[in-house]
Amino acid sequence: MATACSFSAHHQHQTTSLSPFIISRVKSSVQPHRRQTKILTKHRSSSQYRNYRWISASPSSLWTTTTTTTVSTDFDTINNDDDAVASSLYDPFATANKIEPQTKPLPESMSFYAKYLINYFCKTPKLGKKIRGQRRAMWKKLNEQRKNVMTLAGYTSDIVTPSFGFLFLGALMTSIVPNYWGKCIQCVATLSATKGQLLEAIVGLGVTSTLEALFTGIRGSLFWIGGCRANYNVRVKLHRSLLLQEAAFFDTNETGYLLSRLNSDVNKIGQVISYHVNVVLRQFAQFVFGSIYLIKISPKLSLWTFAGIVLVAWLSAVYGDLARQLAEKVQDTFADATAVAETSFSMSETIRAFDGAEIESDKFEAAQSKALELEEVQAWAYGTHKFLSDTLQSILQVGLLVACWAVGKSGGLPASELTTFMFYTGFVLESSNEVGDQWAKIQQAVGASSSVFDLIKRIPVIRDPPASGNASASAPGIVNGAEADSVVTNGHDSANNVAPIIALKNVTVEYEAMERPALMGINANIYSGDRVALVGRSGSGKSSMLRTMLRFYDPSVGAIELDGQDLRKLTRAETASHVSLVEQEPHVFPMSLMENVLYGIDKDDVDSETGKPQYSAKYRKKVADCLSLAGIPVEPGNELGLTLDTRIGEGGRSLSGGQRQRVAIARAIIRSPQLLLLDEPTAALDSESERKVVESLQKAMEQTKSMVMVTHRLGVVRSLDVNRVIVLDRGEIVEEGHPEDLLQDEGSLYAAIAREQGITKMSTLGQNQLTK
Numbered sequence: 106m107a108t109a110c111s112f113s114a115h116h117q118h119q120t121t122s123l124s125p126f127i128i129s130r131v132k133s134s135v136q137p138h139r140r141q142t143k144i145l146t147k148h149r150s151s152s153q154y155r156n157y158r159w160i161s162a163s164p165s166s167l168w169t170t171t172t173t174t175t176v177s178t179d180f181d182t183i184n185n186d187d188d189a190v191a192s193s194l195y196d197p198f199a200t201a202n203k204i205e206p207q208t209k210p211l212p213e214s215m216s217f218y219a220k221y222l223i224n225y226f227c228k229t230p231k232l233g234k235k236i237r238g239q240r241r242a243m244w245k246k247l248n249e250q251r252k253n254v255m256t257l258a259g260y261t262s263d264i265v266t267p268s269f270g271f272l273f274l275g276a277l278m279t280s281i282v283p284n285y286w287g288k289c290i291q292c293v294a295t296l297s298a299t300k301g302q303l304l305e306a307i308v309g310l311g312v313t314s315t316l317e318a319l320f321t322g323i324r325g326s327l328f329w330i331g332g333c334r335a336n337y338n339v340r341v342k343l344h345r346s347l348l349l350q351e352a353a354f355f356d357t358n359e360t361g362y363l364l365s366r367l368n369s370d371v372n373k374i375g376q377v378i379s380y381h382v383n384v385v386l387r388q389f390a391q392f393v394f395g396s397i398y399l400i401k402i403s404p405k406l407s408l409w410t411f412a413g414i415v416l417v418a419w420l421s422a423v424y425g426d427l428a429r430q431l432a433e434k435v436q437d438t439f440a441d442a443t444a445v446a447e448t449s450f451s452m453s454e455t456i457r458a459f460d461g462a463e464i465e466s467d468k469f470e471a472a473q474s475k476a477l478e479l480e481e482v483q484a485w486a487y488g489t490h491k492f493l494s495d496t497l498q499s500i501l502q503v504g505l506l507v508a509c510w511a512v513g514k515s516g517g518l519p520a521s522e523l524t525t526f527m528f529y530t531g532f533v534l535e536s537s538n539e540v541g542d543q544w545a546k547i548q549q550a551v552g553a554s555s556s557v558f559d560l561i562k563r564i565p566v567i568r569d570p571p572a573s574g575n576a577s578a579s580a581p582g583i584v585n586g587a588e589a590d591s592v593v594t595n596g597h598d599s600a601n602n603v604a605p606i607i608a609l610k611n612v613t614v615e616y617e618a619m620e621r622p623a624l625m626g627i628n629a630n631i632y633s634g635d636r637v638a639l640v641g642r643s644g645s646g647k648s649s650m651l652r653t654m655l656r657f658y659d660p661s662v663g664a665i666e667l668d669g670q671d672l673r674k675l676t677r678a679e680t681a682s683h684v685s686l687v688e689q690e691p692h693v694f695p696m697s698l699m700e701n702v703l704y705g706i707d708k709d710d711v712d713s714e715t716g717k718p719q720y721s722a723k724y725r726k727k728v729a730d731c732l733s734l735a736g737i738p739v740e741p742g743n744e745l746g747l748t749l750d751t752r753i754g755e756g757g758r759s760l761s762g763g764q765r766q767r768v769a770i771a772r773a774i775i776r777s778p779q780l781l782l783l784d785e786p787t788a789a790l791d792s793e794s795e796r797k798v799v800e801s802l803q804k805a806m807e808q809t810k811s812m813v814m815v816t817h818r819l820g821v822v823r824s825l826d827v828n829r830v831i832v833l834d835r836g837e838i839v840e841e842g843h844p845e846d847l848l849q850d851e852g853s854l855y856a857a858i859a860r861e862q863g864i865t866k867m868s869t870l871g872q873n874q875l876t877k
């Protein structure tokens with residue numbers, strides 16, 4: 106009911122002036138509509154965590170609630186300057202704050218943590234065994250990650266050696282400093298030291314402190330650089346590796362999930378190097394140096410220190426296991442949330458059209474809230490660990506203090522030695538504590554980074570053969586100046602026993618999630634001169650056949666041969682040099698018009714002034730010719746105002762659907778392909794644009810040897826003078842022949858589809874009726 110009201114108000118807003126609309130909005134703010142009241146009530150009465158609190162939901166309701174205090178109820182005061190009024194009513198802060206992402210009250214968050222812990226320690230069956238197994242796996246993973254970082258993240262000796270060298274030197278200086286501190290304090294406290302002793306202590310302290318600062322600074326910069334370089338290397342490699350994956354990989358991995366891996370997960374790798382590894386190693390080195398001092402001063406007393414440290418380390422290990430598990434879960438939930446966000450942005454128009462912002466926002470909040478829930482558990486776990494380990498350390502220090510007092514009292518060690526011993530005890534304890542802390546964080550990051558490295562190392566199911574050396578492979582036509590030696594005419598030359606350009610031999614295509622194959626036992630030959638249309642009902646397998654010819658998918662049975670070569674033995678570059686595609690809704694890249702047409706073709710010239718690579722005049726002319734052939738003129742003074750260097754696409758100039766389609770045709774024909782594939786090239790166009798695109802395609806045929814087109818519109822079959830139609834039904838070829846011959850057979854599926862579209866036999870068709 107509320108939706109209906111909201112829609113009618115919106116509708117009214119579009120068809121009448123804005124004032125009544127605003128007034129109706131202001132009225133609704135004075136008397137909050139039912140939906141608002143209902144949602145607010147729900148929010149107050151429920152203590153459930155998953156309770157979304159959209160105080161007002163539809164875009165139209167952005168006008169409500171906050172305006173009540175500022176807008177007079179005297180509606181006559183609203184003047185005709187609707188825009189000004191509208192702007193004054195719109196409060197961006199209030200609009201943002203109308204959405205109140207729900208968080209748990211702290212006691213609820215704590216009790217959730219307690220339940221999580223109970224479940225973790227008590228309810229998990231055979232936890233000890235499981236954890237031991239996990240630890241073993243963890244060490245294995247760590248070693249693997251070390252290798253990955255060294256090889257894939259480019260963390261090689263040129264940066265590792267100086268980083269670790271300065272880390273070692275810095276830690277050494279840090280460990281020496283307490284020794285001089287002890288001496289200085291001893292001189293000041295006892296007043297019995299000579300001037301020479303005081304000078305020695307002060308100079309020692311000054312020199313070691315300065316060196317410590319210098320080495321620490323250099324070490325910090327080097328580790329930071331190492332982390333940035335690792336991020337950079339891994340990110341570029343991951344992006345590249347993802348682009349090489351087969352089409353089916355993207356069917357099962359959402360873009361948002363992959364983006365999350367590319368951004369936040371990769372960041373973790375750099376963070377581990379620049380911070381966690383840095384701190385762990387430094388603290389560990391300090392721990393070792395400090396321990397040497399402790400043992401030197403008193404082996405007996407230091408035993409007590411180490412016993413305490415073992416206890417703290419055990420606590421850290423338990424915490425580390427928990428933290429690792431939590432981190433893996435958090436990472437996965439964040440990836441899910443990113444996937445939700447990505448879908449909502451990519452479908453923003455549909456969402457706007459159906460007023461689905463609330464639904465999408467709720468979905469995103471739900472995904473985020475799962476992560477938040479686990480993050481809060483992480484935070485409480487950290488606090489617990491901190492409390493327990495700090496308490497343990499304090500007890501240990503008090504115990505040691507008493508022990509030192511007893512040793513001093515019995516004359517075992519002089520006061521100066523005992524003071525230094527206590528300094529080093531604190532120093533060593535702090536280092537071990539920090540190692541435990543950072544160790545847990547490294548474990549957390551290992552979980553996140555392993556999926557990144559797994560993706561980098563993933564071998565695509567469909568990939569280039571190891572070494573092609575294939576004689577038929579050649580660069581695109583423009584590079585070698587080749588023109589198509591045979592234009593696509595109406596009718597092929599199979600009668601002359603010429604080998605087909607592309608042959609499908611008993612091809613079966615299966616998708617993972619599908620019970621039934623999309624294509625079954627397909628046999629088809631496309632010859633030079635062929636213009637073939639793939640026709641059939643929705644879901645009959647037309648696009649699958651087209652995509653398999655491009656090797657987006659491999660047949661599970663049978664083979665596809667291009668010029669007598671199995672597609673599986675050709676590289677992607679070789680296939681792309683022979684086969685071009687015009688998609689249903691082609692995308693243009695945010696680049697110049699010329700770069701869009703020459704996409705995938707290397708620059709062949711160098712700018713003499715800047716030294717930058719560029720396309721030669723020969724290429725520019727070829728692009729202009731192809732664009733003009735495709736119906737996009739670029740000569741000076743053309744009606745579209747386009748030049749070869751006009752930047753188009755995202756952030757540049759927008760083109761209409763038909764214009765984009767024609768740019769895509771130019772992109773396809775500039776390679777003079779042997780086979781031009783068209784995937785419903787006119788489906789998304791109006792009749793005027795369709796006419797222009799059909800004209801472009803007719804000219805494009807002059808640049809290619811053969812054409813295969815998927816189409817629902819049988820009018821296009823006639824306009825493009827198709828000589829053969831392959832009719833598919835439930836993944837099988839059920840009819841094949843000249844379109845006019847198929848039309849003659851009234852019982853054929855082709856004739857039935859044609860009838861549904863009002864297409865009749867040639868004899869009854871007006872000569873000028875090209876498309877329907």
Ligand SMILES: Nc1ncnc2c1ncn2[C@@H]1O[C@H](COP(=O)(O)OP(=O)(O)OP(=O)(O)O)[C@@H](O)[C@H]1O
Pocket residue numbers: 356616617618619623641642643644645646647648649650
């Ligand atoms: N990537 C995919 N993953 C799983 N199944 C798929 C995939 N692509 C297509 N299918 C399934 O394969 C079958 C054939 O689909 P295809 O897209 O080839 O048919 P089509 O004839 O081109 O349909 P339309 O005319 O509606 O585009 C359908 O049942 C479809 O659901």
